[in-house]
Amino acid sequence: MSSSAGRRGSLSRRAFLGTAAVGAVAVGGAAAGGIAVATSGGGGAAPAAPGRGFRGEHQLGVLEQPAPHGLLAAFTCVDPDRETLARTFRELSDELEGLLSGRPAAALDPALPPADNGVLDEVTDPGLMATLSVGASLFDDRYGLAARKPRELVTMPFLANDRLDPRRSHGDLLLVLQGKEPDVCLHALRRVMRRTRANLVLHWLQDAFTRPDAKPRVGQTQSRNLLGFKDGTANPDAGDAELMRRLVWTAGGGEPAWTAGGTYQAVRVVRMLVERWDRAGLTEQEALIGRHKGSGAPLSGTAESEAPRYDDDPDGERTPLDAHIRLANPRDASTRGTELLRRGFSYSRGIDGAGLLDQGLAFISYQSRLAHFLAATDRLRGEPLEEYLLPEGGGFFFVLPGVTRDGDHLGRSLLTGMP
Numbered sequence: 001m002s003s004s005a006g007r008r009g010s011l012s013r014r015a016f017l018g019t020a021a022v023g024a025v026a027v028g029g030a031a032a033g034g035i036a037v038a039t040s041g042g043g044g045a046a047p048a049a050p051g052r053g054f055r056g057e058h059q060l061g062v063l064e065q066p067a068p069h070g071l072l073a074a075f076t077c078v079d080p081d082r083e084t085l086a087r088t089f090r091e092l093s094d095e096l097e098g099l100l101s102g103r104p105a106a107a108l109d110p111a112l113p114p115a116d117n118g119v120l121d122e123v124t125d126p127g128l129m130a131t132l133s134v135g136a137s138l139f140d141d142r143y144g145l146a147a148r149k150p151r152e153l154v155t156m157p158f159l160a161n162d163r164l165d166p167r168r169s170h171g172d173l174l175l176v177l178q179g180k181e182p183d184v185c186l187h188a189l190r191r192v193m194r195r196t197r198a199n200l201v202l203h204w205l206q207d208a209f210t211r212p213d214a215k216p217r218v219g220q221t222q223s224r225n226l227l228g229f230k231d232g233t234a235n236p237d238a239g240d241a242e243l244m245r246r247l248v249w250t251a252g253g254g255e256p257a258w259t260a261g262g263t264y265q266a267v268r269v270v271r272m273l274v275e276r277w278d279r280a281g282l283t284e285q286e287a288l289i290g291r292h293k294g295s296g297a298p299l300s301g302t303a304e305s306e307a308p309r310y311d312d313d314p315d316g317e318r319t320p321l322d323a324h325i326r327l328a329n330p331r332d333a334s335t336r337g338t339e340l341l342r343r344g345f346s347y348s349r350g351i352d353g354a355g356l357l358d359q360g361l362a363f364i365s366y367q368s369r370l371a372h373f374l375a376a377t378d379r380l381r382g383e384p385l386e387e388y389l390l391p392e393g394g395g396f397f398f399v400l401p402g403v404t405r406d407g408d409h410l411g412r413s414l415l416t417g418m419p
């Protein structure tokens with residue numbers, strides 16, 4: 001960078017900090033975002049359509065059907081101490097609240113970088129969802145948070161068949177953004193990164209998509225994955241609040257009090273060897289999964305909505321004993337009450353160095369106990385479907401409780417220890 005460019009940079013930054021005092025939440029090194037809470041029309045920025053809302057006991061994006069587009073962004077926190085980390089959470093939360101609640105970006109002096117990147121016509125898309133979670137590494141010795149670590153949160157270990165790439169795994173924070181269009185997610189990501197650039201460094205990024213059912217039913221099939229099978233069929237009903245309280249949301253159980261309303265998030269970026277899959281016979285594919293490819297019905301039935309039956313098939317003549325769904329959930333007393341809420345996305349990352357398609361499933365599951373996910377993984381270890389899969393990234397995270405009142409922000413309960 002030339003020295004004049006450097007000077008320009010620091011001048012405009014100073015000038016900006018002066019202006020930012022009017023309304024903008026401008027804190028320390030993270031001020032570059034300068035998103036102001038506009039009190040009137042926002043000086044030229046079109047009033048944004050009202051968002052789905054930011055506030056709630058739980059964050060958005062867990063129970064909801066996955067949107068057509070997603071972005072998984074994992075960050076490393078470079079805050080030097082606990083105080084700055086607390087500020088980063090306040091800034092990040094405020095930015096997300098602005099984006100999700102349709103708060104217009106401030107009109108700043110044109111000599112300054114605009115508060116919004118302008119990628120969208122409308123500043124906020126009503127379909128935007130954001131889910132912020134923390135990884136085990138945030139509880140190391142940097143911020144004195146070790147005693148607050150959710151009881152079961154660990155760095156994702158080698159699970160089954162893994163080839164984890166450190167450049168695509170783990171992270172202090174994970175932000176899952178979802179929207180109806182890809183640019184909705186990119187817009188939000190850039191706003192968040194601009195606001196927190198001095199404190200959060202992007203560690204990995206995975207874009208993702210789903211093709212929602214034409215006739216979605218809550219808790220039921222969301223789309224087909226890239227193996228061509230319906231994905232999400234056997235999910236528990238996300239519209240059943242009592243069920244979700246048991247299966248998904250954390251409360252009590254020896255967990256730190258601040259975690260109430262959060263949930264464990266398991267992310268597995270699993271590459272699919274799709275060329276090999278496309279050469280496997282249909283009967284074999286169906287036997288590997290345990291369902292009919294077209295209808296999504298279990299091999300023991302004819303309709304997708306039917307529950308698989310294994311009690312009258314002890315030798316696996318209809319549904320092989322090692323079919324994915326039979327291992328994942330044998331539907332006996334051992335797994336009752338441990339069902340996972342799966343909210344995965346497909347991804348496509350072009351081709352690898354050998355000219356093979358780099359596609360797969362960004363598997364995401366939410367559960368009140370990480371042990372439920374680990375038990376399912378144990379049951380699936382060595383499944384024949386593994387021949388077509390290669391887990392390459394992801395991590396374990398804990399989704400922060402939602403924000404319900406004025407003055408509260410994402411991460412507040414974690415930092416204060418108070419629910």
Ligand code: HEM
Nearest residue numbers: 229230231232233234235270289325328329361363376377
């Ligand atoms: C690329 C990786 C994976 C693929 C392609 C895949 C595919 C599928 C498909 C097609 C179904 C049947 C439809 C449905 O109920 O959603 C299914 C069900 C299921 N999968 Fe996976 N899956 C993958 C990874 C995983 C992982 C990592 C876990 C958990 C450790 C898991 C756990 C389950 C469970 C619990 C069910 C429901 C079983 C039932 O209740 O009948 N899957 N999966």
